Amino acid sequence: MEHSPVIEESALKALQIPTDGTDVWEIDVKQLKFGDKVASGTYGDLYRGSYCSQDVAIKVLKPERINKEMQREFAQEVYIMSSCGAFLLSEFMTGGSVYDFLHKQRGVFKLPALLRVAIDISKGMNYMHQNNIIHRDLKTANLLIDEHEVVKVADFGVARVKSQSGVMTAETGTYRWMAPEVIEHKPYDHKADVFSFAIVLWELLTGKVPYEYLTPLQAAVGVVQKGLRPTIPKSTHPKLKELLERCWQQDPSERPDFSEILENLRHIAKEVHH
The missing domain is CATH 1.10.510.10 (Transferase(Phosphotransferase) domain 1)
Structure with a gap:
């Protein structure tokens, strides 16, 4: 089952997402460590990993599968997560659904x-x-x-x-x-x-x-x-x-x-x- 981003009010501060009204931000990739692949889909794969010692799920899109609609959907998802105060990488939920x-x-x-x-x-x-x-x-x-x-x-x-x-x-x-x-x-x-x-x-x-x-x-x-x-x-x-x-x-x-x-x-x- 895909573990998707969850609401977490402290996450904006944790990932240092700018709160100055800009939408552009990025994580420190050097702090991102990939673990096992846990799910695979048509448009991308999901990996277990860690970011700054926090367990996260990492969604990686397949470039050959990405079209304009997919980019728009993904941008929408990113916007929603960041405006909700959610982990973009998402916490890795150990207990399932x-x-x-x-x-x-x-x-x-x-x-x-x-x-x-x-x-x-x-x-x-x-x-x-x-x-x-x-x-x-x-x-x-x-x-x-x-x-x-x-x-x-x-x-x-x-x-x-x-x-x-x-x-x-x-x-x-x-x-x-x-x-x-x-x-x-x-x-x-x-x-x-x-x-x-x-x-x-x-x-x-x-x-x-x-x-x-x-x-x-x-x-x-x-x-x-x-x-x-x-x-x-x-x-x-x-x-x-x-x-x-x-x-x-x-x-x-x-x-x-x-x-x-x-x-x-x-x-x-x-x-x-x-």
């Missing part, structure tokens, strides 16, 4: 741990949205676990700066996690990420893949035309159930934003703790 934990390792989250994970995700998403960035592909495969069991939002490959967001296409993102307005090619905003978060929360609660008996396309049609949603387990904490249902409302304006979600989750976590 939440998707792998749930579906490959058959891991489960008990309520206190589940709430901690949901709070971690909400912090990352709130930070992105405050910086006018919509993720557009929030799902458990893009949530990485570090060595301290902190979950971080990853994969900025399809994220877009909000001011540039017009009508986005449904080919972006993943149908099982996608908001109805995105599936329908309608204009959308940051509330599309909130819908995806609800599906992620359901996945954390159940350990199942959303709409597992349907093809992605059947799921998409059901979500849009019939208001289809996964079934929430009866044992779910009532306040968590209520929050989840609000997050996947058909009408985006009825969904809360991440600052409110964060507040709600912290409140539930306090109740559970006492």
